[in-house]
Amino acid sequence: MTPQYQTDGATGPALSVRGLTIDLPKDMERRHAVEDISFDLQDGQILCIVGESGSGKSVTANTIMGLLPSSIRVSAGEIHLGGAEAGELIGAAPATLRNLRGRVVSMIFQDPLSALNPLMTVGEQITEVLTAHGVGTREWQRARVIELLTEVSLPDPQLMYHQYPFRLSGGQRQRVMIAMALALEPKILIADEPTTALDVTTQAQILHLIRDIQRRKGMSVMFITHDFGVVAEIADSVVVMEKGRIVETGSADAVLKSPSHPYTKRLIAAVPALTGENRAAASNAAPEPIIRVEGLGKTYRIGSALFGGEYLVKAVQDVSFEIGPGRTLGIVGESGSGKSSLGRLLVKLQDGNGGRILFEGRDIVPLSDAEFRPLRPKIQMIFQDPFASLNPRSTIGHILTVGPVAHGMDYPKARKEAQALLSHVGLDAGAFERYPHEFSGGQRQRIGIARALMFKPKLLVADEAVSALDVSIQAQILELLDQIQRETGVSMIFITHDLRVASQICDEIAVMQKGRIVEQGPPSQIFLDPRSAYTRELVDAIPGRMPAEARLSALN
Known part of the structure; x- marks a missing residue:
C-alpha cells in the first residue's frame, strides 16, 4: 500500500523516500549503508545532500536509479516517483527502470x-x-x-x-x-559530486547551467556534494547525512546560518578558507633544488594526417621552474590547461617534445625506462582518478606492498608500514584485505595517497590528490602531507583546481593557461595581488570569497 505523502501545493514531491534501509555485506564496518532515511525532493527545487565520504549519499542515489550492486540490497522502505510517471521504484521491473532512466530520471556519476x-x-x-x-x-x-x-x-x-x-x-x-x-x-536530475573535478570557473558555469535549466524546465535536482560553498550557491533545501543516517534537514538558509547538529557545524567549519599568507620555510630547506625544469614541452597529435584530420594540441609549452627540498609548488589552472600533462612528464609516464628535467642534478628526459627504473621510487605520483589507477583484482594490501617488495623490502615490514599508512589516511585496519570496488570514491583516493607514500619518495607529484575528498578528510590529508613533508623533507608538486587548498599547502604557486605558466609567485602575490588578468579571474571565481550574507541572498 502506497503511503500518503505530504505535498507542496497541488503537485506534491517529485520524489519521496520513506524509511529506506540498505544492508551492506557481512563483515563490513557497519551493518547498513543507509538506515531508515526519509526525505522529499520537491517539484522544481534543488535538494542538496551533504555528508562525508561513506555517509551513504551515493548509495541512496544509485538506489533511486536502480543501479545497486548485487552485494547490497534494500531491506526496507519505499521510493515513490511523483508527477505523470508516478510509481514505486523499489521492485520495479528492469524494463520500467530502463524506460525512466535518462528520460524522466537522469544521473551525473561521480567517477566519469x-x-x-x-x-x-x-x-x-x-x-x-x-x-x-x-x-x-x-x-x-x-x-x-x-x-x-x-x-x-x-x-x-x-x-x-x-x-x-x-x-x-x-x-x-x-x-x-x-x-x-x-x-x-529529464524531470529529475541526480548529480553525484558533478563539480568535484572541475576548476573554479567551470564549476561556476556548470552550477549556473544546472540552475538555469532547472528553472526553465521546472526540473527537480538532487545534488550530492561535500562542499557547503556549492550548497550556498544553488540549494533550496539541505539533507545532512552521517554514517548512513540523516542528522539534519531544513532550508539552505537555515542550515547554513543556524546549523543545529554538531556534525553539520564541523562540516561547515572544515570548508577551506582562502589565505594569502606565505608558509614559513622548512628548517631543512637547502639552496640546491631537488628538481629543476627547463623549457619543457609536450605536443599531442590527434587524428590522422593521411586523411587530413590531424590536429596538434600544445599541452605544455616552454615550462620552467625549480623546487627545493621540503618545498611545495602548486600548479593551478582550468581544466585542460596542461596541469596533468605536466605531472605525467615529471614522473616519465610520457615523453616530452623538448626541454630538460634535472632531478638531483641529473637530466632524466633522455633516460630509457630501464635507466629510470632505479629512480622511480624517488619520484611518486598520486593520480587524479583513483578508481582507474587501482587494480580491481588486487586487495588493498597487495596494491600497497607489491611495489616496495619488488624493490627489496621484506613483506612483514611492508605490511606493517601499509597498515600504519592506512590508519594515517583515515581507513580502518580491515581495509588491508578488501578490494577497490568496496570503497567510496574518497576512500579510494586515500588509498592512492597511501600507496605513493609507501616508497618514502623525495619528490611527490600530487595530481588533484584531495579533489575527491570531503572537506573534513581533505583537511586531515593536507595536514598529513604537511607533517610528512616537514618530517622527511619530501618536495611536492601539488596540482589542483581548488585555489583555497593551494593557498594552504603551497610555498609557491604557478598559474597555467593553455600549456604555459602565466604567473608564478608566493601565495601573498597570487591571491592578494595577482598580476595576470587570468589569475584575477580564477581568484574571483573561488567559492567562499563572496560574503556569506551575499551568497545566501542568492538563494532567495
Missing part, C-alpha cells in the same frame, strides 16, 4: 572515467542516449550533441564530438557526463 565507454567517442555516447529513447533523426541528434557540448563549455565541440574519453582531462570527462545526463532534459 569508469562511467564512460572507452571504446566509443564522446559524440557516439551522447547520441546513444537519444537513440535509446527514439528521439530525433540522425542529423538532429548530431546537432543536439554539438549544442550540449557547447552548453557545458567544452572547447571546440566539433572536434570534441570525435574524441575518446582517454584523450580528455578529468574535468572535461565530467562535463561530457553532464551533457549526457541533460540530453533529454
Whole structure:
C-alpha cells in the first residue's frame, strides 16, 4: 500500500523516500549503508545532500536509479516517483527502470572515467542516449550533441564530438557526463559530486547551467556534494547525512546560518578558507633544488594526417621552474590547461617534445625506462582518478606492498608500514584485505595517497590528490602531507583546481593557461595581488570569497 505523502501545493514531491534501509555485506564496518532515511525532493527545487565520504549519499542515489550492486540490497522502505510517471521504484521491473532512466530520471556519476565507454567517442555516447529513447533523426541528434557540448563549455565541440574519453582531462570527462545526463532534459536530475573535478570557473558555469535549466524546465535536482560553498550557491533545501543516517534537514538558509547538529557545524567549519599568507620555510630547506625544469614541452597529435584530420594540441609549452627540498609548488589552472600533462612528464609516464628535467642534478628526459627504473621510487605520483589507477583484482594490501617488495623490502615490514599508512589516511585496519570496488570514491583516493607514500619518495607529484575528498578528510590529508613533508623533507608538486587548498599547502604557486605558466609567485602575490588578468579571474571565481550574507541572498 502506497503511503500518503505530504505535498507542496497541488503537485506534491517529485520524489519521496520513506524509511529506506540498505544492508551492506557481512563483515563490513557497519551493518547498513543507509538506515531508515526519509526525505522529499520537491517539484522544481534543488535538494542538496551533504555528508562525508561513506555517509551513504551515493548509495541512496544509485538506489533511486536502480543501479545497486548485487552485494547490497534494500531491506526496507519505499521510493515513490511523483508527477505523470508516478510509481514505486523499489521492485520495479528492469524494463520500467530502463524506460525512466535518462528520460524522466537522469544521473551525473561521480567517477566519469569508469562511467564512460572507452571504446566509443564522446559524440557516439551522447547520441546513444537519444537513440535509446527514439528521439530525433540522425542529423538532429548530431546537432543536439554539438549544442550540449557547447552548453557545458567544452572547447571546440566539433572536434570534441570525435574524441575518446582517454584523450580528455578529468574535468572535461565530467562535463561530457553532464551533457549526457541533460540530453533529454529529464524531470529529475541526480548529480553525484558533478563539480568535484572541475576548476573554479567551470564549476561556476556548470552550477549556473544546472540552475538555469532547472528553472526553465521546472526540473527537480538532487545534488550530492561535500562542499557547503556549492550548497550556498544553488540549494533550496539541505539533507545532512552521517554514517548512513540523516542528522539534519531544513532550508539552505537555515542550515547554513543556524546549523543545529554538531556534525553539520564541523562540516561547515572544515570548508577551506582562502589565505594569502606565505608558509614559513622548512628548517631543512637547502639552496640546491631537488628538481629543476627547463623549457619543457609536450605536443599531442590527434587524428590522422593521411586523411587530413590531424590536429596538434600544445599541452605544455616552454615550462620552467625549480623546487627545493621540503618545498611545495602548486600548479593551478582550468581544466585542460596542461596541469596533468605536466605531472605525467615529471614522473616519465610520457615523453616530452623538448626541454630538460634535472632531478638531483641529473637530466632524466633522455633516460630509457630501464635507466629510470632505479629512480622511480624517488619520484611518486598520486593520480587524479583513483578508481582507474587501482587494480580491481588486487586487495588493498597487495596494491600497497607489491611495489616496495619488488624493490627489496621484506613483506612483514611492508605490511606493517601499509597498515600504519592506512590508519594515517583515515581507513580502518580491515581495509588491508578488501578490494577497490568496496570503497567510496574518497576512500579510494586515500588509498592512492597511501600507496605513493609507501616508497618514502623525495619528490611527490600530487595530481588533484584531495579533489575527491570531503572537506573534513581533505583537511586531515593536507595536514598529513604537511607533517610528512616537514618530517622527511619530501618536495611536492601539488596540482589542483581548488585555489583555497593551494593557498594552504603551497610555498609557491604557478598559474597555467593553455600549456604555459602565466604567473608564478608566493601565495601573498597570487591571491592578494595577482598580476595576470587570468589569475584575477580564477581568484574571483573561488567559492567562499563572496560574503556569506551575499551568497545566501542568492538563494532567495
